[in-house]
Amino acid sequence: MxxxxxxxxxxxxxxxxxxxxxxxxxxxxxxxxxxxxxxxxxxxxxxxxxxxxxxxxxxxxxxxxxxxxxxxxxxxxxxxxxxxxxxxxxxxxxxxxxxxxxxxxxxxxxxxxxxxxxxxxxxxxxxxxxxxxxxxxxxxxxxxxxxxxxxxxxxxxxxxxxxxxxxxxxxYRERITNRANRPDFSQTGSEQDDNHQANRPGLPWGWETAYQKS
Amino acid sequence: MKSVLCLQIICWFIAMTLTSACSEDTRVILHEAHVYKGQSDAHPNNRQERDDQLRQRALLVFSDR
Incomplete structure (x- = not known):
């Protein structure tokens, strides 16, 4: 149904x-x-x-x-x-x-x-x-x-x-799974680990590149 | 005498024309709590057939290519 x-x-x-x-x-x-x-x-x-x-x-x-x-x-x-x-x-x-x-x-x-x-x-x-x-x-x-x-x-x-x-x-589940594997280049390795452990997402993927922030 | 009769008919016609705008749907619906008493929304085609059609459509349109 x-x-x-x-x-x-x-x-x-x-x-x-x-x-x-x-x-x-x-x-x-x-x-x-x-x-x-x-x-x-x-x-x-x-x-x-x-x-x-x-x-x-x-x-x-x-x-x-x-x-x-x-x-x-x-x-x-x-x-x-x-x-x-x-x-x-x-x-x-x-x-x-x-x-x-x-x-x-x-x-x-x-x-x-x-x-x-x-x-x-x-x-x-x-x-x-x-x-x-x-x-x-x-x-x-x-x-x-x-x-x-x-x-x-x-x-x-x-x-x-x-x-x-x-x-x-x-x-939607497939999308979420794919996104989880996507590297977040806006963060350093340790930041990514910290956020992952604290279950906090960082900035949206590509945000730093789009807005040309270092 | 003839003109009075003619005038009465015209007045009656005007009165009927004006009051006809006041009449709406005379259907009376007695409402019961949480019971829908409007028109039924029937679909002509088979339920399973429609479900399959919509599933195929969703997969066709929304799958990532």
Missing amino acids: ARLKFLCDEERCTECNACVTACKNENEVPWGVNRRRVVVMDDGLPSEKSVSVACMHCTDAPCQAVCPVDCFYTTEDGLVLHDKDLCIGCGYCLYACPFGAPQFPKDNLFGERGKMDKCTYCAGGPEDDHSQQEFEKYGRNRLAEGKLPLCAEMCSSKALIAGDADIISNL
């Missing part, structure tokens, strides 16, 4: 925002709504990391738990989707979500909060597959075509990966 998940490898993400653009373009997401965004931590510091964040399709989703009209449902693939016909736009899901995934259109009259919009894992919604209603409400249904979300498929550095949890965890 497949459980579809996203995983963002922060060592590979270059903050290019191509995933954000791909998502908006593929699903024709309205202005002001960002189903996916890139979060930068420690901006400008050697420990800078970027992570692409969207709905993580939680196994025990808090948005689903707090929704007063129960507009959320979990598919057989483990995706947390919602029915916009049931949504009343109360915004409880936004407060419950630890990732800030639920989005609300802001261009309604008198600042009224519209129906909630979020990442659908390019799986559309409960409407008929590939129907006009489905596309207008939820965006493209790539999953029904046997494809994975476009944000992940077009990530040039393969930082953002998507698919069955078993497959992506295996891919």
Whole structure:
């Protein structure tokens, strides 16, 4: 049984925002709504990391738990989707979500909060597959075509990966194993040994070379 | 007399046109806690077939070359 998940490898993400653009373009997401965004931590510091964040399709989703009209449902693939016909736009899901995934259109009259919009894992919604209603409400249904979300498929550095949890965890494990064997030239031999013993990673690999520090 | 009748019909038509905008979906959903009562999201193709297709796609797209 497949459980579809996203995983963002922060060592590979270059903050290019191509995933954000791909998502908006593929699903024709309205202005002001960002189903996916890139979060930068420690901006400008050697420990800078970027992570692409969207709905993580939680196994025990808090948005689903707090929704007063129960507009959320979990598919057989483990995706947390919602029915916009049931949504009343109360915004409880936004407060419950630890990732800030639920989005609300802001261009309604008198600042009224519209129906909630979020990442659908390019799986559309409960409407008929590939129907006009489905596309207008939820965006493209790539999953029904046997494809994975476009944000992940077009990530040039393969930082953002998507698919069955078993497959992506295996891919990530292989990467981690390969990285562990990679020499860190920014440190002397004794420093590397110390860090290894203390289980502290040094600077990101290649950082010293890229920024021409001795 | 004829003009009054004609005026009444026009008024009735205008009133119906204006109030028709107030009517929405008359379907009533009685909510139960943690029970999804929206449309079902059915997939036409076989589950196993779809899983295999997505697995192959993930390996094709994300494996390091």
